[in-house]
Amino acid sequence: MAEMTYRDAINLALKEEMRRDKTVVVYGEDVALYEGAFKVTRGLLSEFGELRVRDCPISENTIVGVAVGAAMAGIRPVAELMTVNFALLAMDQIVNHMAKVRYMFGGQTKVPMVVRMPGGGGSQLGAQHSQSLESYFMHCPGMLVAYPATPADAKGLLKTSIREDNPVIFLEHELLYNSKGEVPEDPEYLVPFGKASVMREGEQVTLVGYGRMAILALQAAQQLEKDGISCEVIDLRTLVPLDMEMVLASVRKTGRVAVIEECWKSAGLGGDIASRIYEGCFDTLLAPVHRISGLDVPMPYSRKIEKLCIPQLEGIVQGVHDLLNEPY
Amino acid sequence: MPELLLADFQIKRLEVLNEKGEADPELLPPLSDAEIWRIYELMLLARIFDERAVALQREGRIGTYPPIRGQEAAQVGSAFALTEKDWLFPSFREMGAHLTLGYPISQLLQYWGGDERAQKVPPHLNIFPFCVAVGSQIPQAAGAALAARYRRDPVAVVTYFGDGATSKGDFHEGMNLAGVFNLPLVFICQNNQWAISIPLKGQTASASLAQKAIAYGFEGVQVDGNDVFAVYRATRQAVEKARSGGGPTFIECLTYRMADHTTADDAGRYRSAEEVAYWGERDPILRLERFLEGRGLWSPQKGEEAAAKVATIVDDGVREMESQPPPAAADLFEGVLATLTPRQAGQRKVR
Ligand SMILES: Cc1ncc(C[n+]2csc(CCOP(=O)(O)OP(=O)(O)O)c2C)c(N)n1
Ligand SMILES: [Mg+2]
Numbered sequence: 001m002a003e004m005t006y007r008d009a010i011n012l013a014l015k016e017e018m019r020r021d022k023t024v025v026v027y028g029e030d031v032a033l034y035e036g037a038f039k040v041t042r043g044l045l046s047e048f049g050e051l052r053v054r055d056c057p058i059s060e061n062t063i064v065g066v067a068v069g070a071a072m073a074g075i076r077p078v079a080e081l082m083t084v085n086f087a088l089l090a091m092d093q094i095v096n097h098m099a100k101v102r103y104m105f106g107g108q109t110k111v112p113m114v115v116r117m118p119g120g121g122g123s124q125l126g127a128q129h130s131q132s133l134e135s136y137f138m139h140c141p142g143m144l145v146a147y148p149a150t151p152a153d154a155k156g157l158l159k160t161s162i163r164e165d166n167p168v169i170f171l172e173h174e175l176l177y178n179s180k181g182e183v184p185e186d187p188e189y190l191v192p193f194g195k196a197s198v199m200r201e202g203e204q205v206t207l208v209g210y211g212r213m214a215i216l217a218l219q220a221a222q223q224l225e226k227d228g229i230s231c232e233v234i235d236l237r238t239l240v241p242l243d244m245e246m247v248l249a250s251v252r253k254t255g256r257v258a259v260i261e262e263c264w265k266s267a268g269l270g271g272d273i274a275s276r277i278y279e280g281c282f283d284t285l286l287a288p289v290h291r292i293s294g295l296d297v298p299m300p301y302s303r304k305i306e307k308l309c310i311p312q313l314e315g316i317v318q319g320v321h322d323l324l325n326e327p328y
Numbered sequence: 329m330p331e332l333l334l335a336d337f338q339i340k341r342l343e344v345l346n347e348k349g350e351a352d353p354e355l356l357p358p359l360s361d362a363e364i365w366r367i368y369e370l371m372l373l374a375r376i377f378d379e380r381a382v383a384l385q386r387e388g389r390i391g392t393y394p395p396i397r398g399q400e401a402a403q404v405g406s407a408f409a410l411t412e413k414d415w416l417f418p419s420f421r422e423m424g425a426h427l428t429l430g431y432p433i434s435q436l437l438q439y440w441g442g443d444e445r446a447q448k449v450p451p452h453l454n455i456f457p458f459c460v461a462v463g464s465q466i467p468q469a470a471g472a473a474l475a476a477r478y479r480r481d482p483v484a485v486v487t488y489f490g491d492g493a494t495s496k497g498d499f500h501e502g503m504n505l506a507g508v509f510n511l512p513l514v515f516i517c518q519n520n521q522w523a524i525s526i527p528l529k530g531q532t533a534s535a536s537l538a539q540k541a542i543a544y545g546f547e548g549v550q551v552d553g554n555d556v557f558a559v560y561r562a563t564r565q566a567v568e569k570a571r572s573g574g575g576p577t578f579i580e581c582l583t584y585r586m587a588d589h590t591t592a593d594d595a596g597r598y599r600s601a602e603e604v605a606y607w608g609e610r611d612p613i614l615r616l617e618r619f620l621e622g623r624g625l626w627s628p629q630k631g632e633e634a635a636a637k638v639a640t641i642v643d644d645g646v647r648e649m650e651s652q653p654p655p656a657a658a659d660l661f662e663g664v665l666a667t668l669t670p671r672q673a674g675q676r677k678v679r
Pocket of ligand 2 (some may be wrong): 490491492518519520521522523524
């Protein structure tokens, strides 16, 4: 184990996989000499050279399209989009092609590629640069979606993603890059898709989060413990596939659950998870599923009011109190 | 059968004012001394505004800011050829054009301080919001040009964007449609030779950006972007052509981004000090000062007086910006929809 940041853990995963497999290449805007807008590709150009680490023109749809073609033709591209917001420019290649060519080719081809992108709000970047689009990607069949919360998972999930024969959307949170944690040094350390993790065991309420929301859920649980409230915290780790088995097992134990999503509430992933909880363990619920979500507004530019649009620690703590006070 | 030559093209580069400040009398636009002095003041305003904005960011009084240093001629010269009636679709690095058209300084600073209320355009101007998403404003400008024609409104629509934006589908699709529809649209590319850390040759294998217009069936011209007269002349012609039904024009202003990409960047990591120094010697303001001096209109003392006058205007703008109350929670739902959905209305009530 070594202590490192979420950023360095992702960087290490890229380096280890590029060393292991010569077909792994990195494409994106400002990823080579500049080492990425968030410095995630640090040291890649100097170690692997400009044929494997390439700056592309500002053409997001083409960056993903090129990765799709290259993946079908036998290499493993890891495309970086500068932020998740620019994935909207590449939605044709992502949704219509990356996620469908395998199916439309009758399974003859695989599309082993990863699209990495930082995202999330809280950095005072305005309405078009602060979005949480995870639900958009979950909606479309044909691709996997990872959203790590911790440095160890960031490393393990990215390595698995690169080795995956299916296309992967790999979401990173901008405010987690500097967070630190213990990361296994084993170059074979892999985190599987479809396996959530219990960040903390508890008895009274289940908190379900992912990415930065899982970290906030954990902090809320620590705070609530001081009030004598015991929360179980589940980090989903991958959004496609979703580990509902683990969520349902926890809810059967606690009877109360809050789902914390950074995205807009309307048609957000929390609604899907809630419906699956109702389907899976309606009879054991002691209260309705509680959703703690982003407000249904474009993100304001102003630091002062941006906070009000994204779930915050205090809001989660309050949500748990509300859940426990639910008359049943 | 021999091969036939289907197309053969030339691309022109327009230069009026050389680095010594000498103007080609044939090409010098017919501007009065007072107008040229006004252009000079506006370029100083752009420079001093920019220096102040960078300083305010360093002091934490505004947010991340994209400097315009070095691009004053390309911005002031082009915007000076417009009227308040023309429509402007900017990117995010043309504050010199905003200032030329009279957009309030306090609002420019307020916007970069993280407050989109500052994009409320004064009623006499037709300036659309900053577009930080690279190139997305280009098709919108084509749409506005289409609408202007439809309304029989004899205005020109102008869109600004950088060299990096020419890699985007939005640029090519917007150019193509403008050519097909013969729209009253002027494309002004601020080719400052960098897109964050990517130099121009990382965006295009073309010898010039101007020649891209040829493929879409209309005129493209490169101008010396640090030569305010060349920029003005080319824009003036393109705008008149657009207003009179002559269709679109693409103007490539070859200039240089003297500062970092934004205040969050350090350009020293990816480009040489020699390159920056080379362009520093070609400063657009210096060149205009030499010209004015040759005409007996400028001296170091007059220059200082002009700068001092402009600085007080900027001071007033800063004061006004800082006297604005910050946005409140109630503003969150302001302007999101003409009528909020029931869910939004409920969320607002809780705030
Ligand atoms: C669609 C999109 N992709 C990427 C970015 C990130 N980005 C912001 S500015 C910029 C460079 C733009 O270069 P250029 O068009 O030359 O304009 P300049 O910054 O030089 O004024 C990039 C890549 C963005 N804002 N939008
Ligand atoms: Mg540029």
